[in-house]
Amino acid sequence: MISVSLRGLLGRKLRAALTGIAIVLGVAMISGTYILTDTIDRAFTTLFTESYAGTDAVVTGRGLDISIDGESPPNPPVDASLLDTVRGVEGVALATGTVLDERNTKILTAEGKAVSSEGAPTFGFGIDTAPELDQFNPLNVLEGRWPASADEVVIDVGTADDQGYSVGDMVEISTLQPKRSFELVGVAQYGSLDSLGNASFAVFTIPAAQELLDRQGQYDAISVAANEGIAEDELVAAIEPVLPDTAKVVSATAEAEDQVDEVNEFTAIFRYFLLVFAGIALFVGAFVIFNTFSITVAQRTREFATLRTIGASRRQILGSVILESLVIGFAASLIGLGLGVLLAEGIEGLFRALGVELPTADRVFAMRTVIVALVVGVGITLAAGLFPAIRATRVPPIAAVREGATLPKSRFAPFVPWVAGIAVLVALVVLARAMFTDELGTADRLLSIAAGVLLLFLGIAMLSSHVVRPLAAVSSPIGRWAAFAFAVLFWPLWLLPYWLMRYGAWGPGSAARRVGAFVGGALLNPLVALVVLVMWLRRAVTSWVPEWPAEFPGVVPDRVAARTGGENACRNPSRTAATAAALMIGIALVAFIATLTNGMKVSNREAIEEQIAADYVVTSLDGYTPFVAAAGDALAASAVPELVTSVRSDGGLVDGNSAEIGGIEPDAIAEAYVFDWREGDESLLATLGTTKAVVSSNYAEDHDVAIGDEVTIRSTADRTAKVTVVGTFEPPPFYPLLESVNVSRELFDSLYDRPRNRWTWANVAGEPDDGDRARMEQAIAGFPDTQLETREEWIEREDADFNQFISFLYVMLTLAVFVSIFGMINTLVLSVYERTREIGMLRAIGMTRRQVRRMIRQESIITALIGAAVGLPLGIFLAALVNRALAEYDIRFAIPWVQLVVLTIVAIVIGILAAIMPARRAARLDPLRAIAYE
Amino acid sequence: MNGNGDGPVVVAADVARRYGQGETAVDALRGVSVEIERARLTAVMGPSGSGKSTLMHILAGLDKPTSGTVAVAGTEITTLGDNELTKLRRRHIGFVFQFFNLLPMLNARENITLPLTISGEKPEDGWVDKIVGDVGLSDRLSHRPSELSGGQQQRVAIARALVSKPTVLFADEPTGNLDSTTGNEILELLRRSVDDYGQTMVMVTHDARAAAMAHRVLFLADGQIVRELGECNAHRILEVLEEIAA
Ligand SMILES: Nc1ncnc2c1ncn2[C@@H]1O[C@H](COP(=O)(O)OP(=O)(O)OP(=O)(O)O)[C@@H](O)[C@H]1O
Ligand SMILES: [Mg+2]
Numbered sequence A: 001m002i003s004v005s006l007r008g009l010l011g012r013k014l015r016a017a018l019t020g021i022a023i024v025l026g027v028a029m030i031s032g033t034y035i036l037t038d039t040i041d042r043a044f045t046t047l048f049t050e051s052y053a054g055t056d057a058v059v060t061g062r063g064l065d066i067s068i069d070g071e072s073p074p075n076p077p078v079d080a081s082l083l084d085t086v087r088g089v090e091g092v093a094l095a096t097g098t099v100l101d102e103r104n105t106k107i108l109t110a111e112g113k114a115v116s117s118e119g120a121p122t123f124g125f126g127i128d129t130a131p132e133l134d135q136f137n138p139l140n141v142l143e144g145r146w147p148a149s150a151d152e153v154v155i156d157v158g159t160a161d162d163q164g165y166s167v168g169d170m171v172e173i174s175t176l177q178p179k180r181s182f183e184l185v186g187v188a189q190y191g192s193l194d195s196l197g198n199a200s201f202a203v204f205t206i207p208a209a210q211e212l213l214d215r216q217g218q219y220d221a222i223s224v225a226a227n228e229g230i231a232e233d234e235l236v237a238a239i240e241p242v243l244p245d246t247a248k249v250v251s252a253t254a255e256a257e258d259q260v261d262e263v264n265e266f267t268a269i270f271r272y273f274l275l276v277f278a279g280i281a282l283f284v285g286a287f288v289i290f291n292t293f294s295i296t297v298a299q300r301t302r303e304f305a306t307l308r309t310i311g312a313s314r315r316q317i318l319g320s321v322i323l324e325s326l327v328i329g330f331a332a333s334l335i336g337l338g339l340g341v342l343l344a345e346g347i348e349g350l351f352r353a354l355g356v357e358l359p360t361a362d363r364v365f366a367m368r369t370v371i372v373a374l375v376v377g378v379g380i381t382l383a384a385g386l387f388p389a390i391r392a393t394r395v396p397p398i399a400a401v402r403e404g405a406t407l408p409k410s411r412f413a414p415f416v417p418w419v420a421g422i423a424v425l426v427a428l429v430v431l432a433r434a435m436f437t438d439e440l441g442t443a444d445r446l447l448s449i450a451a452g453v454l455l456l457f458l459g460i461a462m463l464s465s466h467v468v469r470p471l472a473a474v475s476s477p478i479g480r481w482a483a484f485a486f487a488v489l490f491w492p493l494w495l496l497p498y499w500l501m502r503y504g505a506w507g508p509g510s511a512a513r514r515v516g517a518f519v520g521g522a523l524l525n526p527l528v529a530l531v532v533l534v535m536w537l538r539r540a541v542t543s544w545v546p547e548w549p550a551e552f553p554g555v556v557p558d559r560v561a562a563r564t565g566g567e568n569a570c571r572n573p574s575r576t577a578a579t580a581a582a583l584m585i586g587i588a589l590v591a592f593i594a595t596l597t598n599g600m601k602v603s604n605r606e607a608i609e610e611q612i613a614a615d616y617v618v619t620s621l622d623g624y625t626p627f628v629a630a631a632g633d634a635l636a637a638s639a640v641p642e643l644v645t646s647v648r649s650d651g652g653l654v655d656g657n658s659a660e661i662g663g664i665e666p667d668a669i670a671e672a673y674v675f676d677w678r679e680g681d682e683s684l685l686a687t688l689g690t691t692k693a694v695v696s697s698n699y700a701e702d703h704d705v706a707i708g709d710e711v712t713i714r715s716t717a718d719r720t721a722k723v724t725v726v727g728t729f730e731p732p733p734f735y736p737l738l739e740s741v742n743v744s745r746e747l748f749d750s751l752y753d754r755p756r757n758r759w760t761w762a763n764v765a766g767e768p769d770d771g772d773r774a775r776m777e778q779a780i781a782g783f784p785d786t787q788l789e790t791r792e793e794w795i796e797r798e799d800a801d802f803n804q805f806i807s808f809l810y811v812m813l814t815l816a817v818f819v820s821i822f823g824m825i826n827t828l829v830l831s832v833y834e835r836t837r838e839i840g841m842l843r844a845i846g847m848t849r850r851q852v853r854r855m856i857r858q859e860s861i862i863t864a865l866i867g868a869a870v871g872l873p874l875g876i877f878l879a880a881l882v883n884r885a886l887a888e889y890d891i892r893f894a895i896p897w898v899q900l901v902v903l904t905i906v907a908i909v910i911g912i913l914a915a916i917m918p919a920r921r922a923a924r925l926d927p928l929r930a931i932a933y934e
Numbered sequence B: 001m002n003g004n005g006d007g008p009v010v011v012a013a014d015v016a017r018r019y020g021q022g023e024t025a026v027d028a029l030r031g032v033s034v035e036i037e038r039a040r041l042t043a044v045m046g047p048s049g050s051g052k053s054t055l056m057h058i059l060a061g062l063d064k065p066t067s068g069t070v071a072v073a074g075t076e077i078t079t080l081g082d083n084e085l086t087k088l089r090r091r092h093i094g095f096v097f098q099f100f101n102l103l104p105m106l107n108a109r110e111n112i113t114l115p116l117t118i119s120g121e122k123p124e125d126g127w128v129d130k131i132v133g134d135v136g137l138s139d140r141l142s143h144r145p146s147e148l149s150g151g152q153q154q155r156v157a158i159a160r161a162l163v164s165k166p167t168v169l170f171a172d173e174p175t176g177n178l179d180s181t182t183g184n185e186i187l188e189l190l191r192r193s194v195d196d197y198g199q200t201m202v203m204v205t206h207d208a209r210a211a212a213m214a215h216r217v218l219f220l221a222d223g224q225i226v227r228e229l230g231e232c233n234a235h236r237i238l239e240v241l242e243e244i245a246a
Helices: A002-010 A013-051 A082-087 A131-136 A157-163 A206-212 A232-242 A252-299 A301-309 A314-353 A367-393 A397-401 A413-436 A442-506 A511-524 A526-541 A559-571 A573-611 A629-637 A682-687 A697-702 A745-751 A770-779 A791-834 A836-844 A849-885 A897-924 A927-932 B052-059 B082-092 B108-119 B127-135 B150-162 B180-197 B208-212 B234-245
Strands: A057-061 A092-101 A122-127 A139-144 A152-156 A170-174 A180-190 A200-204 A221-226 A247-251 A616-620 A643-654 A657-664 A677-679 A692-696 A710-715 A720-729 A741-744 A756-763 A786-790 B010-019 B026-036 B041-045 B067-072 B093-096 B168-172 B200-204 B216-221 B224-229
Touching: A002 A013, A002 A314, A002 B108, A013 A252, A013 A314, A013 A367, A013 A791, A057 A232, A057 A252, A082 A092, A082 A221, A082 A232, A092 A131, A092 A206, A092 A232, A122 A206, A131 A221, A139 A152, A152 A157, A152 A170, A157 A180, A180 A200, A200 A206, A221 A232, A232 A247, A247 A252, A252 A301, A252 A314, A252 A367, A252 A442, A252 A573, A252 A791, A301 A314, A301 A397, A301 B082, A314 A367, A314 B082, A397 B052, A413 A442, A413 A849, A442 A511, A442 A526, A442 A559, A442 A573, A442 A849, A442 A897, A511 A526, A559 A573, A559 A849, A573 A791, A573 A849, A573 A897, A616 A629, A616 A791, A629 A643, A629 A756, A629 A770, A643 A745, A657 A745, A682 A692, A682 A720, A692 A697, A697 A720, A710 A741, A720 A745, A741 A745, A770 A786, A786 A791, A791 A836, A791 A849, A791 A897, A836 A849, A836 A927, A849 A897, B010 B052, B026 B052, B026 B067, B026 B224, B041 B052, B041 B180, B041 B208, B052 B067, B052 B168, B052 B200, B082 B093, B082 B108, B093 B150, B108 B127, B108 B150, B127 B150, B127 B180, B150 B168, B150 B180, B180 B200, B180 B208, B208 B234, B216 B234, B224 B234
Parallel strands: A122 A200, A152 A180, A657 A741, A692 A720, B041 B200, B041 B216, B093 B168, B168 B200
Antiparallel strands: A057 A221, A057 A247, A092 A122, A092 A221, A139 A180, A152 A200, A170 A180, A616 A756, A616 A786, A643 A657, A643 A710, A643 A756, A677 A720, A692 A741, A710 A720, B010 B026, B010 B067, B216 B224
């Protein structure tokens, strides 16, 4: 029996392959994701374990327990004299001090701008490179030597390669001091890692690093190695007593684990993010598989009945259909698993295109990847094939003798609309609960949303078979005219050259005419020449003969073909609905993202325009990491701007809670920033001094702070100040530009050692002009990590950054759309197969090949348009729902009409593309054979 | 042979079958009682729409009567569940269809042994080869149905029905889709299997010469058995048919 069902599968190779693709892509995404994130994990794990290989314990400053959005500031440095103290501890064999700064060291390009790190760390090291201390050094010099004097530097090989720097070159580097030129004396890599992603590093001598990074007489870390036979823990216990309160010691293992955990947490998020898209693709794939199996089972009714009459039990029928899905699922998962390797490269390339370098190491292909990919791939195929398999068992033996026997209606058929209705209701309740109640944790909330959306899609898909007819009626003329429009558009560029070249290759007539036709066609569109070349090769190699005469390409719409195609689309509404549903999911998600993000862009612009009165803004190159405060001062020193004001920013503790603290200039801020006061007014700013603060109304509410309350601010440098809250303001929740707790810049600078600006705003007298701008840019030219933009440019760059992210989401969703295209092709192929006789009959009574093709194409376009007609409103509805759920951020709701129209056109194109292959198959059917076909 | 005792292999008592309900209901069978004897070829004749196929389906357990009882090899089948019916089909019933109903992806040999494959039985040594030889397919075994003529396909179907040595074999117009020469060969083959293997067989036919090869001919009209003949010639059968039609 097993061999029987396998033989059946072999007999339906094309269909099996098309079904399998539905799973292949999703599984490839899963395996690609795991391969990629495992590789990143491995890279960092190796990095950290390697870098602590010769170290047993690490002494650092004791930082505050601050965590903002899950990130903690680095530990503060310790006094350099501590190194000798530690060296004196019993059991210590060796110790060395290191300077390490994560973000202030920017290597410059030859043009003098900072190499963009897209938010990744830009390390500055001061390392004692004495040979006896080599065991502590995580870096390996690949070429050249370590720096020996203050004007020498070693940089990472990745940056050196990218920027074309080689040993002996002079390289400009900006640090907390103005940029300076260093001689590149070597290139190094971190451990054995080829690339650190976007991160870069520069290694100086210790005294140089201390000076450049503002750490005179300090180390960021002291690495310690124990004497032979002393365990890490013993070493830690021995060092602890000699340390001041401001320092701490941890074992190297613990430190490495800490850092590994931190990275793993990040890659886990990244992994889940990518897996979501794999999930979507698989969900769509499940629809395709369900549909394909349903159709094939229906088409095999007679076969199953015959098997029943010769003694097959229901269980055997069930088993044989399940076995088929098992084989398809397994084969597809295996292929997907392999394809994942390529996809991992693809995703990496995609990120690179977005400017994000991922750290590289040898690809990690974990057993877990294999297991998850196979289990999920096979599991989904089985689950999607189960219902059709059960229906196959309902085929009664008597169907073997009934002409044109069809699958009996499912016993549950009458309940389907009810079930679907209930599913939609439940989905809405689940979604509402997930979005509008507070009691759920983030994980629960995300899971509920996922489950709700899944259920909603399922319910809508089940219901949509009832609207197939009206939607088809509406889509039919749209499809016809769209097909006409496309035909006209492609006539000179595709259809005509194709015909000309075919004529040239196989047509009758004189050699001159044929050559002329061929050359003319090739001139019109050389690309088509490739297609004809392939045909020519195929003719040469196989027995295939290209058909001639080929119909001269025409564009006049054909009512008969279009109408028949439209009728075909309605013939089996549930089949059309299920096919459209697969596409509907992709379209709904794209529409969802387009609508939601369109609102966000509008809100972003409004938020900036509402708050900022300044003509110019200075930010760091990436637009969000704070930059050296001196840059703001340099601009202020310039004579061009009428007014310059900077906003400092750093993390700290306010009454023991983590918070972002801002430092504003009381006398100037109001000229550039428009406060929306809730309590108090602008006159307060002048009174801030070093004892008062203004806070955002959100902060005041969340932390129960009222006017007149005193709060204690503790900075990362561990200095504290008590301030009285004198005013509250209400920034637009979508994009507040000021921090939640703002003190005067004077107080801020006394709290932090290396203050940094989040913004520097400038106003010029009169209208901004290019001359002013050039001179201001000149003023900050010494700070290569900064950029000056007008307010409009700033808004547009933020939009552009955002657009990039949205495009990334779209690209990831394409996977799901691809799956649905294969679903459409599959359904069409099966329908053509099912209607072989009918098409033969139509051909016999005079339908031309072109009409047959158009008929199939029209059916396909209508199916795609139904997908769009259901998907677009659904996506908009979901966006509205999420918009309501995010009410606290006050996001505008703005329907992106243009994008939705584009999306509809994309759907039509998808319909046309999906029809190509099935339409050709249908048109090739020989009328006589088709009729004789049993 | 399967089935025990010497009594009739199939016993139908007062079988009625009604299709549809209410106004449009059709009574395809109205009280048919019949016994099919062992190792004999029973032919069923009658005008189109007289209920021949319906009777066959009910006797073979493919369909259930609206009322009445049917016993095959001593087992009452009208009340059997699906699993018992499946077992009964494996052991006791063979069916030859007008449209052959072969599985297109299997070759002739695989089609023939399919019932054994399904029931998981090992064929007796030489049995399959003997059948294949008897139906004259020895040199066509590796061909797919699409590569065989109609007559060859029906031979495969007959071999498939015989391979599990069913207690009774039903054939509904087995020659209905074949030309008369090929049809005659098939009829010979069927008759030979009755004579050589003692196969019990019920065959529906419109062809008087075919019916003349039977041991016994039942005449159906309007859902009832109206006449019955023993062995007789085609001429006599045609006479009876005309009588009935009149
Ligand atoms: N599935 C069905 N639903 C409704 N009526 C049916 C069905 N099958 C058969 N009938 C009716 O029952 C009656 C007997 O049909 P049956 O197929 O048994 O006739 P038959 O004697 O085999 O005819 P033929 O010689 O044409 O094959 C006919 O009137 C037919 O219309
Ligand atoms: Mg009949």
